Amino acid sequence: MxxxxxxxxxxxxxxxxGRGGAGxxxxxxxxxxxxxxxxxxxxxxxxxxxxxxxxxxxxxxxxxxxxxxxxxxxxxxxxxxSKDDLLYEIYHALISTQLTDLDRILAAGRPLPDAIRAIVVDLVETTAARLEETAVFARESHRLAGDRMAALRADRRRYHEAVRDLVVRGQKDGVFAASASAETVTLIVFGIVNQLPQWYRPDGEKSPRQLGDEIADFVLAGLAG
Amino acid sequence: MxxxxxxxxxxxxxxxxGRGGAGxxxxxxxxxxxxxxxxxxxxxxxxxxxxxxxxxxxxxxxxxxxxxxxxxxxxxxxxxxSKDDLLYEIYHALISTQLTDLDRILAAGRPLPDAIRAIVVDLVETTAARLEETAVFARESHRLAGDRMAALRADRRRYHEAVRDLVVRGQKDGVFAASASAETVTLIVFGIVNQLPQWYRPDGEKSPRQLGDEIADFVLAGLAG
Amino acid sequence: MxxxxxxxxxxxxxxxxGRGGAGxxxxxxxxxxxxxxxxxxxxxxxxxxxxxxxxxxxxxxxxxxxxxxxxxxxxxxxxxxSKDDLLYEIYHALISTQLTDLDRILAAGRPLPDAIRAIVVDLVETTAARLEETAVFARESHRLAGDRMAALRADRRRYHEAVRDLVVRGQKDGVFAASASAETVTLIVFGIVNQLPQWYRPDGEKSPRQLGDEIADFVLAGLAG
Amino acid sequence: MxxxxxxxxxxxxxxxxGRGGAGxxxxxxxxxxxxxxxxxxxxxxxxxxxxxxxxxxxxxxxxxxxxxxxxxxxxxxxxxxSKDDLLYEIYHALISTQLTDLDRILAAGRPLPDAIRAIVVDLVETTAARLEETAVFARESHRLAGDRMAALRADRRRYHEAVRDLVVRGQKDGVFAASASAETVTLIVFGIVNQLPQWYRPDGEKSPRQLGDEIADFVLAGLAG
DNA sequence: AATGAATGAGTATTCATTCAT
DNA sequence: GATGAATGAATACTCATTCAT
CATH class of the missing domain: 1.10.10.60 (Homeodomain-like)
Known part of the structure; x- marks a missing residue:
C-alpha cells in the first residue's frame, strides 16, 4: 500500500x-x-x-x-x-515505512534499553517482511548518490542519528558501557540488518519476532558491556 | 604475489x-x-x-x-x-588469505574468547587492508553460484563453520551465554565484516587494530550475555 | 486566418x-x-x-x-x-499567400523590370514575415514527394514558371541580357529567398523592404548584364 | 581521398x-x-x-x-x-577542400573580378562534384552548434569573411557598385551555392564549369551595378 | 606476448499513433 | 471535444568476446 x-x-x-474503492x-x-x-x-x-x-x-x-x-x-x-525511477520508488517505500515506525517508537518515550530493543525488533520484522527490497537497498545503496535521491539520503541519515543518539544518551547515563563507540555500535546494528536478506529465510523455523529478540539480546548484551 | x-x-x-622456463x-x-x-x-x-x-x-x-x-x-x-574469470581471481585471493590466517589462529589453541577475538581482529584487519575486494565480494556474492565457484563456496563455508563451532563449544562450556544461537551470532559476525567497506574509512582516526578490538569487545560482550 | x-x-x-453551426x-x-x-x-x-x-x-x-x-x-x-498533416498545413498556408500575391502583381501588368522587382520584394517581405515557415519549407522540401503534397508541388511549379517566363520575355525583348539562362536566374532567385531564414535577422538594422530592394537591385543588375 | x-x-x-600502397x-x-x-x-x-x-x-x-x-x-x-561523428567527418572533408582551394586562389593575387569569378567557379565545381555532401551541409548546418564543431564554424566564417573582404575592397576601389552591401552580396553567393544541390543535376546538359561561369557572370554583373 | 578490427546480440529509451471513455 | 493509458516497433549505442596476424 x-x-x-x-x-x-x-x-x-x-x-x-482513484482505483481501489467501490464501484x-x-x-x-x-x-x-x-x-x-x-x-x-x-x-x-x-x-x-x-x-x-x-x-x-x-x-x-x-x-x-x-x-x-x-x-x-x-x-x-x-x-x-526510467529504470532508475523504479529504484527510487523501491527505496522510497522502504525508508518511509521504517521512518514512520521509528517516530512512533521514539514518541513512546520508553526507557533506553526498551527503545533500542523495540527499534531492533521493528527493523528485523519490517526487513523480514520486505527482504527483497532490503536486499536491493543494501546492494545498490551507492545509487543514492544522484540529486534525485537526496531526500532519501537525508531520511537514512536521520534514522542513523536517532539510533546513535539513543546509544550516546545511554552511555552518558551509565546504562550502557562505552567500550565501543556509539557510532560503531550504530553502524554494527544497521550492518546486521542490511545483511539479513543474505541469510534470513522466511520459511525457516524462527519467526521474525524471535530473530529480532535474539539479535536485540545480543546487541543489548554488547551495549551492557 | x-x-x-x-x-x-x-x-x-x-x-x-606451459611456455617453458626460458621465456x-x-x-x-x-x-x-x-x-x-x-x-x-x-x-x-x-x-x-x-x-x-x-x-x-x-x-x-x-x-x-x-x-x-x-x-x-x-x-x-x-x-x-572472461570478465567472470577476473572476479574469480579476486574472490580466490581474498578467501585464501583469510583461510590461511584462520588455520594459524586455530592451530595456536588459545582459550575460546581469545580465539574469537583473534579471529575478529584478523578479519577486520585483513578486510581493512582489502576494502575493495571485500566490497566486491559482499556485493557480488550471488555470483558464487556457478560450478566454477564451488571451491570458493566450500572455503567460505569452512570458515563459517569453524567460527560457529567455537561459539558452540563456548556455550557448552558455559563460557558464553546461549541467549542468541551460535548460528545467529556467527552470521552477525560475518555480516558486520561484510558491511565494513560501506563505512570504514582507512583515513579515519581509528586504526584497523583499534576498530577490530572495539568490534571484538562488542561481540564478546554479546556472547558473554 | x-x-x-x-x-x-x-x-x-x-x-x-460536420458538427453543425450551433456548437x-x-x-x-x-x-x-x-x-x-x-x-x-x-x-x-x-x-x-x-x-x-x-x-x-x-x-x-x-x-x-x-x-x-x-x-x-x-x-x-x-x-x-498525423505529424505529416501538420507539415502540410504549414506548407499550404505559406504557398497560398505567396501565390495570391503573385497573381496580384502579374495582374497589374507593369513593365518587366518593375514586375521582377515587385516579385522579389514581395517574396522577401513575406519570407521575412514568415521566416520559420520558410525555414521549414526549405529544409524539408523533399517531403513534398508524397501524393498528399501533389497540389503544393503544382503551386510551387506555377510560381517558378511565372518568374521564368518574365525573364524569358525580358531577354527576348532585349531588356535583359542573356548571359545567364532564364532557368538559372530563376533558380538563383528562389535559392536566395529559400536561404533567407539562414541569415536574415528581423531585429537587424535592415527592414524587409530595404533588404528586398537591395536584393532586387542585385538581381536586376545581374539581369541587365 | x-x-x-x-x-x-x-x-x-x-x-x-597504412592501407592503399603496394604489397x-x-x-x-x-x-x-x-x-x-x-x-x-x-x-x-x-x-x-x-x-x-x-x-x-x-x-x-x-x-x-x-x-x-x-x-x-x-x-x-x-x-x-557516434552518428554525429559521421556528420563531422562529412563536414570536415568538404570544408577542408574548399578552404584549400580558396587559399590557392587568394595567393594568386589576381584582379578582384577575376578572383571573385575564380572563387565562384571553384565553389560551383567542387559543389557539383560533392552534391550530396553540400546538400547535407546546407540542410543540417544548425548542427554545427556543438563544441565539437567549433573548428568547422571557424573555417566557414573564414571563407565568408575572405569573400566579403574582396567585395569590400572592390567597392572601395570603385570596381564594384555599392548598391547592395558587401555582406548581403556575400550571403547571396553562399546562398546560391548552398541551394545548388536542390536543382543542379550532374546528368544535365550544362557542365559544372559552364554553370559556374554563368553564375559568376550573373554575380559580377550584379556587383558591377 | 600482444594487437586491434570485427561481430552480433543486447541495452535503455523514445516514437507516432490508437482507442475506450 | 478531449483525455490519458497503452502499444509495439524503432532508435542510437554498448557489450563481452573472437580471431587473424
Whole structure:
C-alpha cells in the first residue's frame, strides 16, 4: 500500500484513491485480463523488486521486468521515467515505512534499553517482511548518490542519528558501557540488518519476532558491556 | 604475489609452466614500458577490483578495466578467459588469505574468547587492508553460484563453520551465554565484516587494530550475555 | 486566418461544418482557459512551426509540440491526422499567400523590370514575415514527394514558371541580357529567398523592404548584364 | 581521398598510408569479400552521405547506413564514435577542400573580378562534384552548434569573411557598385551555392564549369551595378 | 606476448499513433 | 471535444568476446 502511495509520485496523476474503492471492482480491463493481480504500477514494481534482488540492478533488463510484470515496455515507461525511477520508488517505500515506525517508537518515550530493543525488533520484522527490497537497498545503496535521491539520503541519515543518539544518551547515563563507540555500535546494528536478506529465510523455523529478540539480546548484551 | 599464483590457474593454457622456463625474463619488459607499476596481470586485477568496488561488476565494462590498467583488450583476454574469470581471481585471493590466517589462529589453541577475538581482529584487519575486494565480494556474492565457484563456496563455508563451532563449544562450556544461537551470532559476525567497506574509512582516526578490538569487545560482550 | 481555413481541410472528418453551426460558440472556451492566445489549432500549428524550424521535422516529437502548444496529445490528434498533416498545413498556408500575391502583381501588368522587382520584394517581405515557415519549407522540401503534397508541388511549379517566363520575355525583348539562362536566374532567385531564414535577422538594422530592394537591385543588375 | 584523410582522425590510428600502397592490393579480406569497393571507413562515409542527403540526418538510421555500407553496426562504431561523428567527418572533408582551394586562389593575387569569378567557379565545381555532401551541409548546418564543431564554424566564417573582404575592397576601389552591401552580396553567393544541390543535376546538359561561369557572370554583373 | 578490427546480440529509451471513455 | 493509458516497433549505442596476424 505504501508502494502504491509512493508510485503515485511518478505516475501521471492517478492515485490509489482513484482505483481501489467501490464501484470499480474490475480494476480496469488490463488487470482483469492478466494472470497477475494488482494495478499495472504494482505489478511493475513487484517484478522489479524481485529481479533486482535476485540479479542486481544492472544485471536486470527492462525487458525482463516487463515480461515478469506481464506489461508492455511502453506501459512501463508511461508510469516510470526510467529504470532508475523504479529504484527510487523501491527505496522510497522502504525508508518511509521504517521512518514512520521509528517516530512512533521514539514518541513512546520508553526507557533506553526498551527503545533500542523495540527499534531492533521493528527493523528485523519490517526487513523480514520486505527482504527483497532490503536486499536491493543494501546492494545498490551507492545509487543514492544522484540529486534525485537526496531526500532519501537525508531520511537514512536521520534514522542513523536517532539510533546513535539513543546509544550516546545511554552511555552518558551509565546504562550502557562505552567500550565501543556509539557510532560503531550504530553502524554494527544497521550492518546486521542490511545483511539479513543474505541469510534470513522466511520459511525457516524462527519467526521474525524471535530473530529480532535474539539479535536485540545480543546487541543489548554488547551495549551492557 | 598470491594474485600472481592464482592467475596462472586461469591463464588460457599458455601458463608460464606451459611456455617453458626460458621465456621468463621478458615478463618485466611490458611492466617497465608503462607508467603503472606491477606486472600486467597485477595491473589488470587491481583495475578490476577498483572498478568493481566503485561501480559494481555489471556496471563495469571490460573497456574501462583495460583503460585503467593501461593494457589492450587483447592482452586482457590473453591472461583471463572472461570478465567472470577476473572476479574469480579476486574472490580466490581474498578467501585464501583469510583461510590461511584462520588455520594459524586455530592451530595456536588459545582459550575460546581469545580465539574469537583473534579471529575478529584478523578479519577486520585483513578486510581493512582489502576494502575493495571485500566490497566486491559482499556485493557480488550471488555470483558464487556457478560450478566454477564451488571451491570458493566450500572455503567460505569452512570458515563459517569453524567460527560457529567455537561459539558452540563456548556455550557448552558455559563460557558464553546461549541467549542468541551460535548460528545467529556467527552470521552477525560475518555480516558486520561484510558491511565494513560501506563505512570504514582507512583515513579515519581509528586504526584497523583499534576498530577490530572495539568490534571484538562488542561481540564478546554479546556472547558473554 | 489562412491557417484556420486550411486546417478544416485536414480535420479527421469532424470539421466545424460536420458538427453543425450551433456548437461554434464554445470554440473560444479552450483558448481562454489556457495561458496562450489563439484557437487550439492555431496554437498547435504555431508550436509546430517553431519547433520544426529550430530542430527540424524529424528531431521534433509530437510530445514537444503539444507541450509547447499547451494541449494534450489526444487534442492534437483530434484536429490533425498525423505529424505529416501538420507539415502540410504549414506548407499550404505559406504557398497560398505567396501565390495570391503573385497573381496580384502579374495582374497589374507593369513593365518587366518593375514586375521582377515587385516579385522579389514581395517574396522577401513575406519570407521575412514568415521566416520559420520558410525555414521549414526549405529544409524539408523533399517531403513534398508524397501524393498528399501533389497540389503544393503544382503551386510551387506555377510560381517558378511565372518568374521564368518574365525573364524569358525580358531577354527576348532585349531588356535583359542573356548571359545567364532564364532557368538559372530563376533558380538563383528562389535559392536566395529559400536561404533567407539562414541569415536574415528581423531585429537587424535592415527592414524587409530595404533588404528586398537591395536584393532586387542585385538581381536586376545581374539581369541587365 | 580527402575523405580518407579526415576519417583517420576518428579511426583508431590506421591511416590511408597504412592501407592503399603496394604489397597489400587485396585491401583486407573484408573489403574483397564484399560487393562494394573501398575501405570500411570509406564505405561507411559514402553510405552516410548518400542517405543523409536523401532523407536527412534524423530520418536516417544507423541501421540503414550499415546496411548500405555492407558493414556491421559494431564495425561502424569501431571507427566512429557516434552518428554525429559521421556528420563531422562529412563536414570536415568538404570544408577542408574548399578552404584549400580558396587559399590557392587568394595567393594568386589576381584582379578582384577575376578572383571573385575564380572563387565562384571553384565553389560551383567542387559543389557539383560533392552534391550530396553540400546538400547535407546546407540542410543540417544548425548542427554545427556543438563544441565539437567549433573548428568547422571557424573555417566557414573564414571563407565568408575572405569573400566579403574582396567585395569590400572592390567597392572601395570603385570596381564594384555599392548598391547592395558587401555582406548581403556575400550571403547571396553562399546562398546560391548552398541551394545548388536542390536543382543542379550532374546528368544535365550544362557542365559544372559552364554553370559556374554563368553564375559568376550573373554575380559580377550584379556587383558591377 | 600482444594487437586491434570485427561481430552480433543486447541495452535503455523514445516514437507516432490508437482507442475506450 | 478531449483525455490519458497503452502499444509495439524503432532508435542510437554498448557489450563481452573472437580471431587473424
Amino acid at each position: 505504501a508502494v502504491g502511495r509512493s508510485t503515485a509520485r511518478s505516475a501521471a496523476g492517478r492515485t490509489d484513491a 470499480r471492482g474490475a480494476a480496469g480491463r488490463g488487470a482483469a485480463g492478466r494472470g497477475a493481480a494488482g494495478s499495472v504500477q504494482a505489478r511493475i514494481v513487484a517484478a522489479a523488486v524481485g529481479l533486482f534482488s535476485e540479479q542486481g540492478f544492472d544485471a536486470t533488463s527492462v525487458q525482463e521486468i516487463v515480461e515478469r510484470a506481464e506489461v508492455t515496455k511502453g506501459a512501463m515507461y508511461h508510469y516510470y521515467r | 598470491a594474485v600472481g599464483r592464482s592467475t596462472a590457474r586461469s591463464a588460457a593454457g599458455r601458463t608460464d609452466a 621468463r625474463g621478458a615478463a618485466g619488459r611490458g611492466a617497465a614500458g608503462r607508467g603503472a607499476a606491477g606486472s600486467v596481470q597485477a595491473r589488470i586485477v587491481a583495475a578490476a577490483v577498483g572498478l568493481f568496488s566503485e561501480q559494481g561488476f555489471d556496471a563495469t565494462s571490460v573497456q574501462e578495466i583495460v583503460e585503467r590498467a593501461e593494457v589492450t583488450k587483447g592482452a586482457m583476454y590473453h591472461y583471463y578467459r | 489562412a491557417v484556420g481555413r486550411s486546417t478544416a481541410r485536414s480535420a479527421a472528418g469532424r470539421t466545424d461544418a 461554434r460558440g464554445a470554440a473560444g472556451r479552450g483558448a481562454a482557459g489556457r495561458g496562450a492566445a489563439g484557437s487550439v489549432q492555431a496554437r498547435i500549428v504555431a508550436a509546430a512551426v517553431g519547433l520544426f524550424s529550430e530542430q527540424g521535422f524529424d528531431a521534433t516529437s509530437v510530445q514537444e509540440i503539444v507541450e509547447r502548444a499547451e494541449v494534450t496529445k489526444g487534442a492534437m490528434y483530434h484536429y490533425y491526422r | 580527402a575523405v580518407g584523410r579526415s576519417t583517420a582522425r576518428s579511426a583508431a590510428g590506421r591511416t590511408d598510408a 597489400r592490393g587485396a585491401a583486407g579480406r573484408g573489403a574483397a569479400g564484399r560487393g562494394a569497393a573501398g575501405s570500411v571507413q570509406a564505405r561507411i562515409v559514402a553510405a552516410a552521405v548518400g542517405l543523409f542527403s536523401e532523407q536527412g540526418f534524423d530520418a536516417t538510421s544507423v541501421q540503414e547506413i550499415v546496411e548500405r555500407a555492407e558493414v556491421t553496426k559494431g564495425a561502424m562504431y569501431h571507427y566512429y564514435r
